[in-house]
Every structure is written in C-alpha cells, then in structure tokens.
Amino acid sequence: MASTRLHQLAEHLTIKQSSKHPLDPLDGREISAAVAVVRAEKGSLYFNTITLLEPRKKDMLRWLADTSSPRPARVADVIATTKAGQVHDIWVDLEKRSIIKAEVVDGIQPTLIVEEMLSVEEYVRKDPSVIEQCGIIGIAPENMDKVFCDPWTITHDPKYGTKVRAIQALLYYRPNHDDSQYTFPLDFFPIFDVNNKKVIDMEIPPVRRPISLAEPNNYHMPDIEREGGYRTDLKPINITQPEGVSFTIDGRTIRWQNWSIHVGFNYREGIVLNNITFYDKFEGKERPLFYRLSIAEMVVPYGNPDHPHHRKHAFDLGEYGAGNLTNSLSLGCDCKGAIHYMDAEFPTQAGGVKTIKNAICIHEEDAGILFKHTDFRDDSTIVTRGRKLIISQIFTAANYEYCIYWTFLQDGTVQLDVKLTGILNTTAMNPGEDLEGYGTEVYTGVNAHNHQHLFCLRVDPNIDGQNNTIFQSDAVCSPYPVGHEKNKWGNAFTAAKTKFKTVAEAQSDYDAKTSRTWDMANENKLNKHSKKPVSYKLVSRESPALMPKEGSLVWKRAGFARHTVQVTKYKDDQLHPAGRHVVQTSGDPSPGLPAWIAENPQENIENTDVVLWHTFGITHFATPEDFPIMPAEPITLLLRPRNFFEKNPCMDVPPSYNITPTQVKEGKKGCACAASKESVQV
Secondary structure (H helix, E strand, C coil): CHHHHHHHHHHHCCCCHHHCCCCCCCCHHHHHHHHHHHHHHHCCCEEEEEEECCCCHHHHHHHHHCCCCCCCCCEEEEEEECCCCCEEEEEEECCCCEEEEEEEECCCECCCCHHHHHHHHHHHHHCHHHHHHHHHHCCCHHHHHHEEEEEEECCCCCCCCCCCCEEEEEEEECCCCCCCHHHCECCCEEEEECCCCEEEEEECCCCCCCCCCCCCCCCCHHHHHHCCCCCCCCCCCCCCCCCCCCCEEECCEEEECCEEEEEEEECCCEEEEEEEEEEECCCCEEEEEEEEEEEEEEEEEECCCCCCHHHCEECHHHHHCCCCCECCCCECCCECCCCEEEEEEEECCCCCEEEEEEEEEEEEEEEEEEEEEECCCCCCEEEEEEEEEEEEEEEEECCEEEEEEEEEECCCCEEEEEEEEECCCEEECCCCCCCCCCEEEEECCEEEECEEEEEEEEEEECCCCCCEEEEEEEEEECCCCCCECCECCCCCEEEEEEECCECCCCEECCCHHHCCEEEEEEEEEECCCCCCEEEEEEECCCCCCCCCCCCCHHHHHCHHHHCCEEEEECCCCCCCCCCCCCECCCCCCCCCHHHHHHHCCCCECCCECEEEEEEEEEEECCCHHHCCCEEEEEEEEEEEEECCCCCCCCCCCCCCEEECHHHHHCCCCCECCHHHHHCCCC
8 A cells, every 4th residue: 555655656756867966955856755755654754854865976986987877876865753753764765766774763863953943932931930930030921922042952961861852942031022132141041852842941050140131232223223323434336247157057067267066955064065176278187176075064162161051062063954054145135246046945844845045155256366476677567366156155053153155266276264143142140240261241241151163174085086195284494403504594494294194193283383284185196397296285274172171071072173184084974073963962982083083093094085074163252342243253264286287277367467578668558358347447
C-alpha cells in the first residue's frame, strides 16, 4: 500500500534531474518529493531539515572533468522528528524515489528551527511562574504582552543533557511598541521544553535587579526625530550600469573576469562556493583553485563567570543555521547597483516549502585602484581602477546581524569580509553595580558582557589539482649576527617556511610578530620564474585566541577554535567542525575537528587532498558607541595568489588613464580608456 502511494506521489512530483547541477541546492519540488517519500515510508514526522547531501568528491570530480558522464545522484539529507522528539536521519534518492538510509539517532538534538523559536515567546508570556517573577521586578500582569523573548539553546547543562529539547529564554521588556527591548533586560531565565511547550525550570539570580526606569534608548525614526532629526547634508550617490553587468550566470554558475564560481546554499552554512577556477591567459587554460569554500561554523562565547551566563556561547551555524536565519535582501538598502538575486527554499516543520526571496545578492562594485605608477622623471603615468564581484548574504541571529561578503578581485584574490552589526546581547544591572570587568554599562541599567565572535572558515584547496601541501610562512631575522659576512649590516631577513607533514603538526596559531601566513601549495608544479611551488596564501590578521580556558565547557564544545589553522586529510563526511549535531552537546569527548585529528594524528597531509580549517574573528569589549544599535564592525581575510601566475594577471584590464614616456616627450595627451567612461571630473 505504501509503495503504491509512493508511486502516485512520485509521478505528481516528477523532477527533471538532467537540468540540475549536482551541487545546486534542493528546490521546492525536490523538498516536496523528499517529504512525500519519507511520509509514505515512515508516516507522520515533523521536518527539521531537508538539504542536499553533496555528492562524493571523487564522483563530482569525475563529472566535472566530463559533464557528459553520468551525473551524480541527487540525494536529500532529511532530519525529522516525532512529536515526542525522537530524531530520524534519512537519506532519500530523489531520482529513484527511495530511502537509501534511515536510522534513529539517540543522544542528540537537531538544529533549532525558526518555527520552534517563534513559539517560545507565546508560551513563556502565559506561564504563571514567569508572570510571578515579572511582578517581583516591577512588571504588572496586564503588561505581559510587553515581555519579549530571545530563545537560545541551553548550550549544555547536565540537568537536561540531550533528553529534553531545552531553551534558555532571555527576556526583555518593551514599554512602548516602538521601543527597543534590549534597553530593558530582565534578570531571570526561564527554561522552556520545546517539545512539550512548557516552562520546566526557573533560574533566579541571588541578587535581584528590578526593571530599569531609564528612558528608552531607541534606533527607529520617532526617537531620531525627537533628537533633532536625520542629517540633511547627504547628497545621493547613484550607482548605475547602463550597459548591464559584466558577469554571466548559467544556472548557479557565475563567470566574471576569468573567474568561474558555482554558488550553493544550505540551511547551515548559508553560501557555499564550489569549483572555483581562474582562466590563466599565460597558460591558455582554466586553472582550478578551490573545490569548496564556506564558513562552516562559529561560536560566540560570553565572558561573565556567573551562572547561567557561562552557558551563553551560541553556535549560530550549528545550533540555528546561517541559511535558516538569512534575510530577504532589498535593493538600495542591503545591496546597491545592478543586482542579480538568488532565492533559497527550505522545508517547514509540517512538510511544506518556504521561500526566502533574494537570499543571495550578486553584484559588481568599483574596487578602487588596481595598480598605479607615476614616473617622477617625466610624469608618465598609468592608473587602472579595479572591479570586484561580490556574492553576499545577511543573517540575523536573535540580536546580532552577520553580513557575509565573498569578494572576487581581478588579480585572482578571494576576499572574505564579515560585518557584525545589530544589537548587543544585554543583561540587567543595578545602579552602581560593580561589573568586575566582565562587562560594560553601555546605557543606564544595561550591562553588555565581554564576548567573542569566532568563525571557522573551511577551505578545500584545489591549487592546480587535488594534491596540495600546507606551509606556515614566517618573516624571520637572518640567523647571522651583525658583522657576519652574510649579514654585515644586520638588516637581513627571510621567509621561513614550515611544511605541515602530519595532522598533528598542522595546528598553528597566528603570530603578528612574524607576519604569519599560510600557503596552500602544489609542490608538483613550480613557477617558471621564482622556481617556487604554485600556491595561494591565507592572509588573516584578525585571529584572536579562544579566551575560555582549557577544560571549560566552551573549550570542549568549540574545539575548532583552539587554533588559528588546523589541517586534515579530506573526507567526504567531515564538513562540520563542531560536529553534525551541535545542540546541547557536552563536548565530552570533543566532537568534530578535535575528534578527527585524534583519530590519526600522524596521518600524512603532504602532497595529498587536504582541508584547511581557519578560525578568525574578534574579541568584543562593548562600549556605549555600540548601543542602541551597533555600527558595522568589519573583519577581512584574503586568499591571494603567490607564485601562481607568470606575472600580474590583470595587466589587460583597461587603464583609466595612461600616458607613456614617449607621449610625454612628444607633447601628446594620454589615453583615457574605456574603463574611465564612468569617471566624473569635479
């Protein structure tokens, strides 16, 4: 009976597999097909996640080398739950309409989804124990509609383990509809059982902090107008491309200025970039650079030692999902210029499909000076302005916004920019309270705790092929003393290269004293001029150490953040450095990257298929300038070609202005080339 029903559903949900790139995200029809297969075989389940199970790398490489060969199968990776919270991991072959793997997974909790988070506020407001505590700190029962909740996972608490799907409800008060609730944090923490929809515990501080009586501190228009209004001296900047954009898009593959990039997207990492290549005109061919790039995880540990603040360390990707939380972007606000958008589709808990319009923004921008030189002898000059292609998304994790920009430059550089904005996570404080250095009073009665934002970049290099080696590069002084025949004047210095041969060796921390960088090199191919291996260099200077101490809960759960760079040998199932399931894990033993390293610390990573894991971010000591809403704080890192090209690969970009020494001598005018048509003289 089930198979007959399954056949009927399959006919209704026919999918043309041949038109799909194997790494394209699942679309709405595929999601619906996966739901139909699961329901026909497993009955009624709630759907947590339905995403693409990426093909094995060897299958993808075979297909990329010959796209007329059999296309890798489209498989849906389904995480579903029963009403009681039992978790099912299921793989569905979308072409054959069959389940190829199904297992019940014990001892884990899957990603917290938006529908669950939205329900918490409704139930918490009505709970008698919450109403009672609100009354104690000065909120009347009739004002419970002004109480708001940011639902955070419990992170981990032995009291609940993974048996209860537990939320720690961070509560705030909003006196008026347009007020910012983060100005009025409440001092107690209800614990909410998501599956049973009830408050199961109440955490009350030993010293109570009544609701603040300060004036609201807001960021919306009415308050700005009361404070004198918006600035009136800004003139418009219009960004236009009357002849259209310089990139082309075929499905989800972008071609721009010698670049080719496939753009994927999933519930967890958000943007995933695959099969990144660059056409090298000197060699006359497209050269592979990276098989896969993504921000694979992040953790935000808070630095206040008081219970329950030690539990505040959100894994915004593993616990919630950058894709799940992504914004629908709007022209003129989130993106400016001639924009191409891509949507994202995800399952609802009930098995429907929801669409996030304009989840990804793709556009070009002026990149400033690409290169310039003026000869002081005769004022002969060349100046060329650059362009950049930006692939971006923005996601909101409760109070914070994360703006992710993958930028491609004409010289072969990949630049990752992350901007942090939104609103500080705030807690209550009494007048004159000693915060002991663990936080800052950013507004009357508002304590913002010290915290970090630590991201994990997953780099799967493909530098002229899969066999790559990682080197650490340090600027070091010559070993010879001043006066030695090899360092007579004492000014000599070199780049010291350390080859990572095993997984155990490849655990490295940033060192500003040596301008430390890391090379992803193909030792099988040398640059014709430098005689050095072709490579790409990771340049990342914003790489703070994980501040929580060894043995702490965060240290155990976020093992990926213990070092700036770690390297493993490629394995298909090693995508998530804090583990596949992150919610409520204890970190004992540490999941993900530490576990993979411990499996075989002496595993060879020299001249083979490797993955580089890079932790970067900021340590944030909040200030009043960050409140009531935080100006965007940028973080930038680069993947730059080193010994990869014969010479500057962008010499053929039309200059904005060029006058040669001969033209100067003959009194001729310089050439303002095509690229300068956009210029305006003032």
